[in-house]
Amino acid sequence: MATPSRCILCSGTSFELVERTPKNAIFKMFFIQCEKCGGVVGVTEYFHVGTLLLNLGKKLGFDLTKAA
């Protein structure tokens, strides 16, 4: 069993995805933050580029999950 991920601020082990627009940013982002204290442990793009590419590939007739 994998060791549970922990917040470095409060040792919390539960995390949530929260939509944010940082100051001076022109894109919305998703912060992955500790559910207990709000400490940010990661940031990910609002528009998941991987999913956009897979969908674009499908529309063009390609299954990019099988591309190597």
Ligand SMILES: [Zn+2]
């Ligand atoms: Zn925390």
